[in-house]
Amino acid sequence: MGLGVGNGQTPLRGKPGGFSHDGSRVAPEARRGRGATANPEGRFEATRHETFDDGWPEEAERVRRTEVTPERARHIITRNASPDISFDRSINPYRGCEHGCVYCFARPNHGYVGLSPGLDFETRLFSKPDAAALLERELSALGYQPRTIALGTATDPYQPIERTHGITRAVLEVLARFRHPVGIVTKSNLILRDRDLLAEMAAQNLVKVAISVTTLDPDLARRMEPRAPHPRKRLEAIRALSEAGVPVMAIAAPIIPSLNDHEIEAILEAARTAGAREANYVLLRLPHELDELVGDWFSEHYPGRKAHVFSLLSGARGGKTYDAAFGTRMIGQGPYADLIRRRFALAKRRLGYPDEPVRQTTELFRRPERAGDQLALF
Template structure:
């Protein structure tokens, strides 16, 4: 039975645990139903040896969206609009706070999130239409807030590249969050936009330990590749932030200073962090992952986390949901601030300009007289 998931009498697990050989190279250990599903499946040990299960393959389904820019009014984040060319993420990061979003399409936040993906092939066309609207007013668009815009399927689909081409043509500011060195493919566009103060990139470096990275984010690039991406983007004049996100108590929190030092040496100009967030189904998913990979640490990790979340596993309150509160959260905050100061990270963040925004003339537009 998968510890961390609710069980019925007799030991049946509602977590829909998937055999290890079938999920090799994946992050989640189970595929529980989403919170909106009426039906529940149960797995149990009947005493017979399990038959070999075929490996899980990645499926990509086109999604015909009506709009591509998503708005938000959250007071504790720095952007009010974002674009996600994909739904779901093949990187398979077990801790990803976006996993519960898969429940909105009737799929599991577990293995479905990393194997049953959706692409938005009209992303660039929709963006051009929305930016061209007469009432549109520019502010920085965040690219990759829910799923990584440079996850493996971007190599073939190239939707992120197409979105960047539109933003560059409109001279529209953008902030990108990724943990993939595939972003270097688009260094030409990014360097051009950086010269106009239109772009900032945040690279997530969760750990420098390749074994830990392989376990908790199995299809994301090696930490060394991410540091190389920071270096090469910085050399091209692109401002880069390093994100130590998430900070996981008793798992990677001891690496904060080392990650910041390595990123600063590679050229990072800013640094940020997020304390592990476990909304909705993520509590059980991460708990089950710990039971398999680090069973001796599970109780300690969740104890520290609940101490930083007001006695709960997760607290969604604005202002504290990203960094927590209490003694442990205060310790992380002070360590992070001291390390930034020691390494010479600037206090003021790089901000993009909106002053250069323009609507390029479309085919058939009447030319201005003057």
């Protein structure tokens, strides 16, 4: 097979929901254990590639291994002014995520470093080894005003490489010393490694954990999020954290029409039984290249459902594949979105989820004394 190159003036992509060419498709044997089926160029690249038959035998693709590159960041706290989320600052210890969730809305961010939102996102990762030191410096600034920091809002802070890199643990240790509130989002039971630290922070009302439970079906989970922990392990993490006094929210995310939407009540019940005190959901979001990546995944795994899924999504997104409007981007609008909202609310009420969310305190924040600091006069 040969490789053709375009100049970017006439994109090779097809309609939303799938690729019109096979230039970015990756052979199954080369992506075993991965989520994405393709590796398209990022949207900022000037060229596009397309394969064609040049008469030569096709060479077998090598299995894609995980590569981790240190990233030297100048700042670690990212700010946002989005009116429809509950935090204005966040930290992501890693760029890219080895969990390989095909639906991950953060995939298009890999385009900012010249990489693909497809397999590159889950195989070519970046770590931020200076995260803890940067955080300590930023929290020590005299003008800093504490508010809850969200940890892991784009990529999972407890993805597999955290076992060896330990950046998330180091960040939590800094937050604990400063008595700074934090909210953590993960789908990994690796968080239980830090149960001791989280329990200490929870006793001071400094932490809340959100654990994503996308499905209770192991087969579907393996296809959608191949390197994320088994659904049972996530429920066990909810239980273990709850028993340690750590408040836990269960997130049914994303809700995918005709694929896992029938599980809403079962997920909420399993999470509540395990000890979850709060619950939330997000309707599948498909920004930028994600519509084609997810569409290609459906073509391979559930071809008979693809058209119906995208039709329901379009009906909940104002006739488009995705609508980024504040207020509706997370839950959609229209008949299908309203049905999901009502089902979720009724299930929460029936299962006894409290109405009021657990909120962290900022009143305990302090800057620890360091060697060389000037002593107070009184």
